[in-house]
Amino acid sequence: MKKLLLIRHAKAEKETAGKDIDRPLKYIGMQDAAFMADRIKDEHIVPQTIITSPALRTKxxxxxxxxxxxxxxxxxxxxxxxxxxxTWLKIINQLPAEYDFIGIVGHNPGVSQILYYLTGEAREVHTSTTALIEFETDEWAAISRDTGKLTYYSSPKE
Structure with missing residues (x-):
């Protein structure tokens, strides 16, 4: 069984003098990310590794x-x-085989779109939201539309 934890980055500054990729987290974003990390730890939802977008807010x-x-x-x-x-599906299909449980930190609308694509569940994915999807397969390459089951969903707003 493969498990994927989708994590939307925490709340970031809206405007900076630099590029979008360099936007930092707000202080509340850092607090929300820590809160959600502790929440999933308490629920025993701990991936083996985490992969992230190179944007400052996701890193x-x-x-x-x-x-x-x-x-x-x-x-x-x-x-x-x-x-x-x-692109999300391609990334997931090429995840390292040695891991059965991977977390990916990304951006919207991509996180919301791939969550719906994989599970058929439309959810509003706020910043710092976590969504655990489980797949009845041992191969990342076998994951496609409606092959996942959303087994956990939480955000700091809940």
């Missing part, structure tokens, strides 16, 4: 999660930044 969110969950530093995948649904 910081991923670092907060790995710190709270006592995981190795997150790895970065540039394809996650501004990924379409098709």
């Amino acid at each position: 910081t969110t991923a670092e907060i999660f790995t710190d709270h969950l006592k995981l190795a530093n997150p790895t970065s995948n540039k394809a996650i930044y501004e990924a379409s649904q098709q």
